[in-house]
C-alpha cells in the first residue's frame with residue numbers, strides 16, 4: 269500500500285539512525301520511492317552509502333554539493349515528494365524546524381515542503397521532557413506536522429524512560445494513516461476478532477483455527493482511516509494495534525457481553541470473530557481423567573451475537589452491521605442466507621478450505637455481498653489489503 273509513494277526521508281544525528289536504515293529497507297521493499305536526506309551529524313552514525321544502498325538512490329547530505337547547481341536541490345526535492353518524514357528527529361533538528369531555521373538541507377527542505385510532514389522524535393528522556401522540546405513539538409503540531417511520540421524503555425545512554433524511536437510497525441501505521449482516506453473520522457467501530465474458547469475442564473477447551481489476523485487487520489486499517497476502534501478479541505498471539513481499545517474475551521458468552529456493553533457507542537459493528545456456535549453444557553471442576561472407553565460431551569448452543577444485533581436493527585442510531593461467513597461449500601448461497609437471516613448491511617464471504625484464504629493465512633480472497641445483494645469479488649490479497657477493500661465498501665454504504 270506504500271508502493272510508488274514518493275517519500276522524502278530526513279535523518280538527523282542520533283544513535284537511532286541505524287533503525288532508520290531498517291525503515292528505509294522496509295519502505296524500498298514495499299515499493300516506495302525513498303530519497304534520503306541526512307544532516308552532517310547523522311552521517312557520523314551511519315554512512316550515506318548504507319542509505320544509498322538500501323534505498324537504491326542517491327543520498328543528499330549538503331546544500332552545496334558540486335552537482336547540485338543545475339537544480340535548486342531543496343526546492344526540487346521538496347516539490348517532488350508525497351510525504352516528508354524525519355526519523356530520528358533530534359532535539360536540535362526539532363528546535364530548528366520549530367523556529368524556521370534553514371541552515372542545512374534537511375531544514376531547508378522542511379520549509380520548502382508542502383506535503384504532509386511526520387516527525388519521529390528520538391532522544392534522551394530528560395531532553396524530550398524539557399519544556400523547550402515540549403514547546404517546540406507543540407509548535408510543530410500547530411504547523412500541521414504529525415508527531416509520533418517515542419516509546420518508553422531503556423535508552424542508548426543507559427537511562428530508562430521515554431525517548432526511544434518507535435518500531436517500524438508503528439511507523440508504518442503512521443505512514444499508512446497519512447495516506448489513508450479519513451472517511452471513518454468521528455466514527456466508533458466495534459470489531460471482533462479471533463476464536464472463542466469454550467472450556468470443559470480446567471485443562472481443555474473447544475475452539476477453532478482463527479488466528480485473529482483478519483480482525484486485527486480490520487482494526488489497524490480502521491484506525492488509520494480515522495475511526496475510534498474497540499477491538500473485542502478472543503485469545504490470539506498478535507500484538508495489540510496501537511491507538512486501539514482492546515477488550516479481551518475468551519468465551520462466546522464473554523464476547524457477547526463485551527459487544528452488548530459497547531453496542532450503544534458504535535456506528536459500525538464488524539463481526540470477524542469465529543464464534544463457537546456451541547459450548548460444553550458443564551464445566552468440570554477437575555481435569556477429566558483418561559479412561560479406557562470413549563466419553564461423550566454434551567454441548568449447548570451459544571447466543572448468536574450478530575443475529576441478536578440484527579434483531580435490534582431499525583431503532584434510531586443503530587449501527588451498520590457487517591458479518592463474515594466462513595464457508596467450505598456453497599459460499600455465495602450461504603453468504604446470502606446469513607446476510608438475510610441476520611439482517612446485515614454487508615457480509616464478507618471467505619473460503620476456509622484453501623491454505624491461502626480463511627483461517628490463519630496472511631492472505632484472503634473475499635466476496636462482498638451488500639444489503640441490495642450487489643456482489644463484489646476480490647482477487648487474492650493480503651488481509652490488510654482485504655481490510656482496506658472492506659472499509660471502502662463500508663464507507664460507501666455509510667453514505
Ligand code: PMT
Nearest residue numbers: 479480481482539542543572573574591592593594627628
Ligand atoms: O482470524 P483469522 O485466522 O485471520 O481467520 C479469519 C476468519 C476466517 C475467522 C474470518 O475471515 C471469518 O470468516 N470470520 C467469521 C467466522 C464465522 O464464525 O463464520 P460463521 O459463518 O460461522 O458466522 C457468521 C457470522 O456470525 C460471523 O460474522 C460470526 O462472527 C457471527 N456469529 C457466529 C456465531 C455466533 N454464535 N455468533 C456470531 O455472532
